[in-house]
Amino acid sequence: MARSSSVATARSRFRTVVRRLSAALAARCSVDLRALAAFRIGLGALVIADLIRRSRSLSAFYTDDGVLPRSALFADYGEVYSVHALVGEPWAVALLFALAGAFALALLAGYRTRLAALASWLLLLSLHARNPMVLNSGDSLLRMLLFWSVFLPLGARWSVDALRRAGAGTDADAAAGAGGSERDPGADDGDESATAGPSGSAVATVATMAVLIQVLLMYVTNGIHKRGSDLWMDGEAVAYIMQADHFTYLLGNHLAEFTGLLRGLTVLWIALLFASPLLILLTGIPRAAIASLFVGMHLGMAVTMPIGLFPIVVVVGFVPFFQTPVWDAAERAVDRFGPPAALERWRARLESVGDALASLDASIPRPTPSGALAGLRARVGRGRPLLSTVVPYVFLVLIVLSSAQAVGYAETPDPAENALETVEMDQHWRMFAPDPTRTTRWFVTVGTLADGTERDVLRDSPVEFDRPPRAEATYRSARWRKYLGNVASTDNENHRSYLANYLCEDWNRTRETAVENVTIHQQYERTDPYNGSVVAANGFELIEYDCSGEFIQDE
Incomplete structure (x- = not known):
C-alpha cells in the first residue's frame, strides 16, 4: 500500500510539473488575437507599400528591358521558381504586381485570410526570385513573416472573415481555438491545433511560437556576428556608420558630430541584442517594455538611414510580442477617452464595407460538391490540424538549425538546407556585421x-x-x-x-x-x-x- 501511495504521489507531482511547464510555455508563446489582427493589417499594408515602391523601377529590375533579362537570370541562377520569370514585358509584370496587390488588400481586410496570406507569400517569393540582386534583410524578414502568417488565425478579429462568422453565429474566439465543422478552405476559421492562452483572447500554437522565435533569431544571430567586431564591442560602430553618407539621410545627416551620443546608441543597441532572449522569457508588460525599446530603435533607424521598409517590417514583426494585458489596457483607454471622431467615421465606413463584402460573399451561389469531391474535402479537413502543426514545427526546427549554422555552432543536413532554400528561409542576418559600413x-x-x-x-x-x-x-x-x-x-x-x-x-x-x-x-x-x-x-x-x-x- 505504501509503495502504491508513493507511486501515485510521484505521478501526481509529475503531472503537476508538466502542467506548470506547459502553462509557462503557453504563456510565453501565446499571442493575443487582436495582436494577430493588427499584425495581419500591417503585413497587408507592407506588401502594398513594397509593391508601390518596387513599381518605380518595375521595368529596370523585373523585365527583359532591365538589368536582368530572363536569359541572364536563367544563365546565372539555373532553375528559377518564379511566375514573374515567365513573362518579360512590362505590362505583364504590372499585371502580376496588381494581382499581388489585390491579395495583399484581401489580407489587410481579412477576406479569405488564409488564402490571401498564402497567395501573398507565394507571389512575394516569386518576385524575390526574379531578381535576387535587389534584396535586403527587410525583404527576407517580410517573406518569412508572411510564411508564418499562413499558419496563424489572422482573421479571428477585425476582419471580413470574422463578420462572416458572426453572421453565421460562430464566435471568433471559438473559431480561433477550435474551428467549425463546416470549413471554407479559403477563409481563416481559426486553427484547430490552437490551445487557449492565459487569456481567452489569446492563442498558443506552434505557429505563434515560431513567429516569435523568427524575430528573436534575427537579433540573436546578428548579435553573435557583431560580437566578433572590435568596433561594435568598443562602442564605436554607429559613429563610423554615420560617416557613410550613402547610408544616412534626414536626422542622420546631422548626427555625425555627436560622437558621444552615437557611442551611447552603439552600447544600447549591443545591450539590446544580447538581451533579446528576454523577448521570449518575459511575458505581459515586461515583455512589452523590452519590445518597445526595440521598436523605438528601429523607428530611429527609419529617420536616420535610407534602408527602405526594413525598420517598418521589423516594427510590424514586433506586434505579436504585445500580449493581452497591453491590448486590454489600450481598449480601456479607448473606452475611457473615446476614439477621435474621424477614427469613428473611418471605423463605421470600414464596418459598412466589411458587412457588404460579407453579404456579397454569402450571396454567391456555390455548387453542391459531388460525393467524391465532398469526401476529398472531408479528408483534407481532417488532415488540416496535423498539417497546421507539423509544417510549422518542422520549419521551426530548421530555422533554428540554420541560425546555428550561420554563426558556426551547427551544420544543417543537406535535405534540410534544400528545404530552407526552396522556401527562402535561410537565416543569415549579417546586417552591419561583423564590421559596420564606414x-x-x-x-x-x-x-x-x-x-x-x-x-x-x-x-x-x-x-x-x-x-x-x-x-x-x-x-x-x-x-x-x-x-x-x-x-x-x-x-x-x-x-x-x-x-x-x-x-x-x-x-x-x-x-x-x-x-x-x-x-x-x-x-x-x-x-x-x-x-x-x-x-x-x-x-x-x-x-x-x-x-x-x-x-x-x-x-
Whole structure:
C-alpha cells in the first residue's frame, strides 16, 4: 500500500510539473488575437507599400528591358521558381504586381485570410526570385513573416472573415481555438491545433511560437556576428556608420558630430541584442517594455538611414510580442477617452464595407460538391490540424538549425538546407556585421556619346568624380543602392555587363544622341568620425562596355 501511495504521489507531482511547464510555455508563446489582427493589417499594408515602391523601377529590375533579362537570370541562377520569370514585358509584370496587390488588400481586410496570406507569400517569393540582386534583410524578414502568417488565425478579429462568422453565429474566439465543422478552405476559421492562452483572447500554437522565435533569431544571430567586431564591442560602430553618407539621410545627416551620443546608441543597441532572449522569457508588460525599446530603435533607424521598409517590417514583426494585458489596457483607454471622431467615421465606413463584402460573399451561389469531391474535402479537413502543426514545427526546427549554422555552432543536413532554400528561409542576418559600413560609396557611369561628349548616363547629369555633398542622393532609391553595391561585388562580374547593357539601351531608347560606350566606376572615401580627416579615398573601374559589342564583355 505504501509503495502504491508513493507511486501515485510521484505521478501526481509529475503531472503537476508538466502542467506548470506547459502553462509557462503557453504563456510565453501565446499571442493575443487582436495582436494577430493588427499584425495581419500591417503585413497587408507592407506588401502594398513594397509593391508601390518596387513599381518605380518595375521595368529596370523585373523585365527583359532591365538589368536582368530572363536569359541572364536563367544563365546565372539555373532553375528559377518564379511566375514573374515567365513573362518579360512590362505590362505583364504590372499585371502580376496588381494581382499581388489585390491579395495583399484581401489580407489587410481579412477576406479569405488564409488564402490571401498564402497567395501573398507565394507571389512575394516569386518576385524575390526574379531578381535576387535587389534584396535586403527587410525583404527576407517580410517573406518569412508572411510564411508564418499562413499558419496563424489572422482573421479571428477585425476582419471580413470574422463578420462572416458572426453572421453565421460562430464566435471568433471559438473559431480561433477550435474551428467549425463546416470549413471554407479559403477563409481563416481559426486553427484547430490552437490551445487557449492565459487569456481567452489569446492563442498558443506552434505557429505563434515560431513567429516569435523568427524575430528573436534575427537579433540573436546578428548579435553573435557583431560580437566578433572590435568596433561594435568598443562602442564605436554607429559613429563610423554615420560617416557613410550613402547610408544616412534626414536626422542622420546631422548626427555625425555627436560622437558621444552615437557611442551611447552603439552600447544600447549591443545591450539590446544580447538581451533579446528576454523577448521570449518575459511575458505581459515586461515583455512589452523590452519590445518597445526595440521598436523605438528601429523607428530611429527609419529617420536616420535610407534602408527602405526594413525598420517598418521589423516594427510590424514586433506586434505579436504585445500580449493581452497591453491590448486590454489600450481598449480601456479607448473606452475611457473615446476614439477621435474621424477614427469613428473611418471605423463605421470600414464596418459598412466589411458587412457588404460579407453579404456579397454569402450571396454567391456555390455548387453542391459531388460525393467524391465532398469526401476529398472531408479528408483534407481532417488532415488540416496535423498539417497546421507539423509544417510549422518542422520549419521551426530548421530555422533554428540554420541560425546555428550561420554563426558556426551547427551544420544543417543537406535535405534540410534544400528545404530552407526552396522556401527562402535561410537565416543569415549579417546586417552591419561583423564590421559596420564606414565608407561613403558612390558610382559614376561615364557614357561617351556619338557626338564625342560625356554624360553620366545613370543620372543624366555631368560627369563628376568628386565626393557629392549628399551621397545618398546619387542613388535612385535604397533598392538601387543595394543593387549597385552587389554589382560591385567580386562575385558578380557578369552583372556589370548586364548593368552597362541596360544603361546603353535605356539611354538610346529615349535620347536622340546615342551612347556608344559606358564605363562604370565606383568611388569611395573614408572619414575619421572624431576629427573629420579623410583616411582613405580612391576609386576603381568596374567595366568599360562597348554598347555595340557582345552582351557579356570581360575586362
